[in-house]
Amino acid sequence: xxxxxxxxxxxxxxxxxxxxxxxxxxxxxxxxxxxxxxxxxxxxxxxxxxxxxxxxxxxxxxxxxxxxxxxxxxxxxxxxxxxxxxxxxxxxxxxxxxxxxxxxxxxxxxxxxxxxxxxxxxxxxxxxxxxxxxxxxxxxxxxxxxxxxxxxxxxxxxxxxxxxxxxxxxxxxxxxxxxxxxxxxxxxxxxxxxxxxxxxxxxxxxxxxxxxxxxxxxxxxxxxxxxxxxxxxxxxxxxxxxxxxxxxxxxxxxxxxxxxxxxxxxxxxxxxxxxxxxxxxxxxxxxxxxxxxxxxxxxxxxxxxxxxxxxxxxxxxxxxxxxxxxxxxxxxxxxxxxxxxxxxxxxxxxxxxxxxxxxxxxxxxxxxxxxxxxxxxxxxxxxxxxxxxxxxxxxxxxxxxxxxxxxxxxxxxxxxxxxxxxxxxxxxxxxxxxxxxxxxxxxxxxxxxxxxxxxxxxxxxxxxxxxxxxxxxxxxxxxxxxxxxxxxxxxxxxxxxxxxxxxxxxxxxxxxxxxxxxxxxxxx
Numbered sequence: 001x002x003x004x005x006x007x008x009x010x011x012x013x014x015x016x017x018x019x020x021x022x023x024x025x026x027x028x029x030x031x032x033x034x035x036x037x038x039x040x041x042x043x044x045x046x047x048x049x050x051x052x053x054x055x056x057x058x059x060x061x062x063x064x065x066x067x068x069x070x071x072x073x074x075x076x077x078x079x080x081x082x083x084x085x086x087x088x089x090x091x092x093x094x095x096x097x098x099x100x101x102x103x104x105x106x107x108x109x110x111x112x113x114x115x116x117x118x119x120x121x122x123x124x125x126x127x128x129x130x131x132x133x134x135x136x137x138x139x140x141x142x143x144x145x146x147x148x149x150x151x152x153x154x155x156x157x158x159x160x161x162x163x164x165x166x167x168x169x170x171x172x173x174x175x176x177x178x179x180x181x182x183x184x185x186x187x188x189x190x191x192x193x194x195x196x197x198x199x200x201x202x203x204x205x206x207x208x209x210x211x212x213x214x215x216x217x218x219x220x221x222x223x224x225x226x227x228x229x230x231x232x233x234x235x236x237x238x239x240x241x242x243x244x245x246x247x248x249x250x251x252x253x254x255x256x257x258x259x260x261x262x263x264x265x266x267x268x269x270x271x272x273x274x275x276x277x278x279x280x281x282x283x284x285x286x287x288x289x290x291x292x293x294x295x296x297x298x299x300x301x302x303x304x305x306x307x308x309x310x311x312x313x314x315x316x317x318x319x320x321x322x323x324x325x326x327x328x329x330x331x332x333x334x335x336x337x338x339x340x341x342x343x344x345x346x347x348x349x350x351x352x353x354x355x356x357x358x359x360x361x362x363x364x365x366x367x368x369x370x371x372x373x374x375x376x377x378x379x380x381x382x383x384x385x386x387x388x389x390x391x392x393x394x395x396x397x398x399x400x401x402x403x404x405x406x407x408x409x410x411x412x413x414x415x416x417x418x419x420x421x422x423x424x425x426x427x428x429x430x431x432x433x434x435x436x437x438x439x440x441x442x443x444x445x446x447x448x449x450x451x452x453x454x455x456x457x458x459x460x461x462x463x464x465x466x467x468x469x470x471x472x473x474x475x476x477x478x479x480x481x482x483x484x485x486x487x488x489x490x491x492x493x494x495x496x497x498x499x500x501x502x503x504x505x506x507x508x509x510x511x512x513x514x515x516x517x518x519x520x521x522x523x524x
Contacts, residue, residue, distance in 0.1 A: 004068070004082040006164040007177050008200070011140070012193035012362075013159060019192055021184045024176075025138065028127045033059060035124050035141075039205055040092075040114040047110075053202040054107070054114065056089060063089050067098055067107065068202070074239045076196025076246075077174070077374060118147035118205035122158050131176040134168025138180075145201060147209040154208050158201065161194060174375040181368055191364040196371060198246050214254070216265035217247035219276060224445045226397040229382035233396055234284040237442050238377045241280060242370070245273035249361045252310075252354070261350065264314035267307055267357055274304040279438040283403060292376060299369055303360060310357035312474050313350040320475040321346060324494045342487045349478075400443040401523040407436050408521055415516040426509070430466035433459055433516075440522055452522040459519065462512050465505065472502045 011019060020026065036058040041047045047054060051070035056063055065087035071080025083097050092111040098104035122143025129136050139162045144155045161180070165173045179186075181194045206212075222240050224233050251266030278300050285293045325339075360366060414432050417425055437459045444452045476498045482491050 003079060004071075004164065005077070005079050005170060005173070006162050007077045007173055008197045009076060009161040009163070009177060009181075009194040009367075010197040011159045011161055012195075015183075015192040015194070016142075016159065018183055018190075019140070019161070019180070019194075022180055023184065024129060024180065025127055026184075028129060031124075031126045033124055033126075035059060035120070035122055037120040037201075038116050039118050039120075039202060041117045042110055042113040043115065045117075045206070046113075048206050053200075054092070055202075056087070058089075063087055065092065065097055067094065067103075069103070073198040073200075074243050074246075074374065076177075076198060076370070077170070078198070078200070118145060118209045120145050120158065120201050120205065128166070129176065131179075132168070132172045134172030134176070135166040136168075136173055136176055137164045137166055138162075138176075139164070145205045145208055147205065151211060154211075156204060156208055160197065171375060171379060174371060174378070178368065178371045178375070181364075181371060188365070188368065191368055193362065193364050193367050194371075195249075195362065195367045196246065196374070198243065199250075214251045214266075216251060216263055216269045217244065218269060219244045219272065219441075222442055222445060224396060224443065226395070226446045228396040228446075230284050230287040230396060230399055231380055231382040233442075234280060234288065235377055235380055237280040237284070238277060239374075241273050241277035242374065242377075244276070245270055246370070248273065253358050253362050255354070255358075261347075261354060264311075264318055267310045267314060267354075270361070271304055271307050271311055274300050274307070275434060276438045276441075278304070279435050280442060282435065283407075283439045283442070287382075288380070292380075296373060296376070299373075303366070303369075306360040307357045310350075310353040312478065313346075313353045315471055316475050316478050317346050317350045320471070320498075324497060327497065339487065339490070341485075342482065342490075345482065349481075396443075397446040400446050404436075404440060404443065404447075404522060407439060408519065411436055411519075412517050415513040426466055426469060429513075430463065430470060433463040433466065437463060444522075447522050451520060454520045455522040458515060462516055465508060465512050469502060469505050472498050472505065476502070 038056045040054045040056070053066075053068040055066040055068070057066060063086065064084055066082065066084040069081040071078050073079075083099065085097050087093065087097075092107070092114060094104045094107035094111060098107060120143065122141045124139050124141050126137055126139040129138055141158050141160050141162065143158045145158060146153065146155045148154070163173055163177055177194070181192050182188065183190050183192045207214075220240060220243070222237055224236060228236075248266045248269040251262050252270060255262035278297060281288070281293050281297045281300070321343075411429075411432055414425075414429050437456060440447075440452055440456050440459070444456075476495055479491050479495050479498070482488075
C-alpha cells in the first residue's frame with residue numbers, strides 16, 4: 001500500500017489561463033492524457049458507508065483497478081491509503097491487489113455485488129516538479145462527473161489542481177501550492193483563486209448519484225488526550241475549526257440553481273467556525289508564537305466581519321420579518337403594493353450581503369489565507385518537556401482546569417458589572433459567554449463529562465437570551481435603514497413592537513446574571 005498525500009485545489013475558470021502561464025508549469029514538460037474512470041459500489045452503497053472507493057481507470061488500452069481507504073482531509077490536504085495495479089475490466093481481484101488481508105477479504109466478499117455508480121471523464125495535464133526537498137506531481141484535471149438515476153442523467157464540471165507528494169516533507173507541498181497560487185507574477189495582488197477543497201471526486205460523484213444537496217455542517221467534537229502539550233491541542237483544535245469552516249464555504253459560494261439564496265445556516269456555521277478558531281487562538285495564546293497568534297487573530301476577525309452583514313440580513317429576512325408581519329400585518333390606508341415592495345427591498349439587501357460574503361470566501365486573498373494558515377499550523381511544534389512532566393500524562397488536563405477556572409472567575413465579575421453598564425455591558429458579556437462556551441467545548445474531552453455538560457448548559461441558556469436581545473437590537477437597526485415611503489408607518493409600528501419585546505427581555509437579565517454567578521464549574 002502507498003500512503004497518498006495530496007493537496008486538492010479548486011481552480012476558478014477565469015484563472016485557468018494564468019495558471020498555465022505560471023513559470024513552474026510553462027517551463028516544464030507536461031504529460032497529457034484522457035482518463036475514463038468508473039466507480040463501483042454495492043446496491044446499498046456499502047463502500048461509501050465506510051468512506052472507501054473502488055475505481056476502474058481506463059488509460060489508452062490499459063485498465064487500472066484502484067482501492068482508496070478513508071483518510072483525513074483538512075485545508076485541502078488529504079492523507080489516505082491507496083492500492084493500484086493493472087487489471088482486466090470487471091475483474092475485481094482484491095486479494096492480489098490489497099496487501100491488508102482483512103480488507104482484501106472484506107472487499108472480495110462483496111466483489112460479486114459491485115455495480116457502476118458514477119463515472120468521471122477528464123483530461124489530465126501533469127508535471128513532476130522538484131520543489132526544494134520535495135518531488136511533487138502536479139495534475140490539472142478538466143472534465144466532468146456523470147451519473148444516471150431515476151431522475152435522469154446528471155453532470156458536474158471538474159476543474160481542479162491536485163498536488164501529490166511523491167517524496168519529501170509535507171511543508172514543501174504546501175509551499176509549492178502557495179507559490180502556484182501567487183500566479184505568474186508572484187504577487188498577492190495578482191494571485192489566483194486556487195481554493196483548497198476537501199471533497200474528493202468520489203464524494204462529489206456519490207452526492208450527484210444520490211441527488212444530495214450540500215447541507216450545513218456543524219462542528220465535530222474534538223478529541224484531545226490528557227497528556228498532550230497545549231500546542232498539540234491547539235493544532236487539533238485549529239484544524240478542526242478549519243474543516244468546519246471549509247465544510248460550509250461551498251454552500252455560500254454555490255447557493256443553488258437560478259440564483260437561489262443559500263440556506264442561512266451555511267453563513268451561520270461559517271461564522272461559528274471562525275469564532276471557535278479565534279477562541280482557540282486566544283485560550284492557547286501563551287503557548288503560541290506571539291506574531292502567529294496576533295496575525296491570525298486579526299485575519300480571522302476581518303473575515304468574520306465580512307460575513308456579519310449577511311448573517312444579520314438572513315436572520316432579519318427569515319425570522320424577524322415574517323414574525324412581525326404575522327403579529328402586526330398592516331397599517332390602515334397602506335397601499336396594497338407597499339408591502340411587496342418592502343419585501344423586495346429586504347431581499348435585495350439580503351442578496352447583496354450574500355454576494356459580499358461569497359466574494360470574501362471565494363477571493364484570492366482567502367485562498368492564500370487557507371493555504372498559509374494550514375502550513376503555519378502544521379509547522380507548530382511543542383517545546384521539549386522534562387521527562388517527569390511527560391510521564392505524568394496529565395499536562396493538558398491540569399492546564400485546562402487552571403485556564404477555565406480563571407475564565408469562569410472573570411465571567412462572574414463581568415456578569416455583575418453587566419447590570420450597571422447597559423447595552424455595551426450586555427454585548428461584552430455575550431461575547432465572553434461564547435468564548436467560554438467554545439473553550440469548554442475544545443477542552444471537554446479532558447474534563448469530567450457530566451460537569452462539562454451542566455456548565456455548558458447554563459452558559460448556553462444565558463447566551464441564548466443575550467443573543468435574542470442582540471438580534472432584536474439588530475432588527476431594530478435594520479428597520480431604521482428602510483427608505484422613507486408608503487411603508488414608513490408600518491415600519492415605525494414594527495420598531496415599536498421590537499422595542500417592547502426588548503424591554504420584556506431585559507426583565508430577565510438579573511435572574512440570568514445571578515445564574516451565571518452561581519454557574520457550575522466543569523472540573524471536579
